[in-house]
Amino acid sequence: MIADAIGVTKAAVYHQYNTKDEIVLAAAQAELERVDAVVRAAEAEPTRAQARRTLVTGMVDLAVAHRRTVSTVLNDPVIVRFFAEHESFRPVMDRMSRVLMGDGTGHEARVSTAMLTAAISGTVMHPLVVGLDDDVLRSQLQRLAERILPAMNTKPKQSHSATRS
Amino acid sequence: MIADAIGVTKAAVYHQYNTKDEIVLAAAQAELERVDAVVRAAEAEPTRAQARRTLVTGMVDLAVAHRRTVSTVLNDPVIVRFFAEHESFRPVMDRMSRVLMGDGTGHEARVSTAMLTAAISGTVMHPLVVGLDDDVLRSQLQRLAERILPAMNTKPKQSHSATRS
């Protein structure tokens, strides 16, 4: 498919990459780096609440801008399994979950985090929104994601910066 | 794969089904009927609010009880495309969306409906919840789904049964 799409033979493609896995990894690399950038920006925030908001905003932006790719990477069973086996991907996803979950490791934190991730990545390719303008989809998604977010703080965080205001 | 799994040759399988499509349809039939039952139960409710609640409860129960199947049917790009082409499936999904959206056809209704569907089906196979007990997952999912639900009534419904109470 790739060879046909770029108008060369398969042998030419296999001169640039040795295996199919290498091709998939290379194709996913750009996307992975974008996610990593969002996660790093979130990790740099001073409070967990801000980190979460930065992460959600960034992921919504990413998901809307690259609807098909994000959806595939997070939902396609073949790709999901591929990345579960190929090291480079999981650490980024783990850090992303870590930002959302904070110190929580219980049921509520896990399910809310899973749901938020699934909701963002799954919505952008849903038949009901495929025709929607990017800006509209982004703002609506953002608004809805914020409805799930508070559910993640069962104990409303009385940490280091609680003295303020 | 199927022939190997049940210990016969491919020819034996192709004696029972003429094409691959027939096999996929047969495998999905049971799942489609379960979804249809939930949608019918919801449609039978007297008010839209009740219909929505019945639908969400039913879909959460279904998704948790059949995590892998539901997730595949709604997220696997190959299967999704397959059903988009094969008639029998879409009407049920359309009715499901109809129950959730009510009379709304705007952006908000579309995105909330898409998000609710994606959230339920996507959460149940997320790495963070694969180990979770069915009962725990079900109750948490239910709780979170109810946070998205109210977002779908932008205008808080002053319809036929509004005189009551």
Add this chain to the structure above:
DNA sequence: GTCTATATATAGATAGAC
């Protein structure tokens, strides 16, 4: 870097024997 040619495995399917 790209080509032709070839190799191997697998999916999807059909023909005809038992």
Add this chain to the structure above:
DNA sequence: GTCTATCTATATATAGAC
């Protein structure tokens, strides 16, 4: 209903020429 045998197309490569 299940088997053996065969066919066609495709994915995943590798070898060696230009």
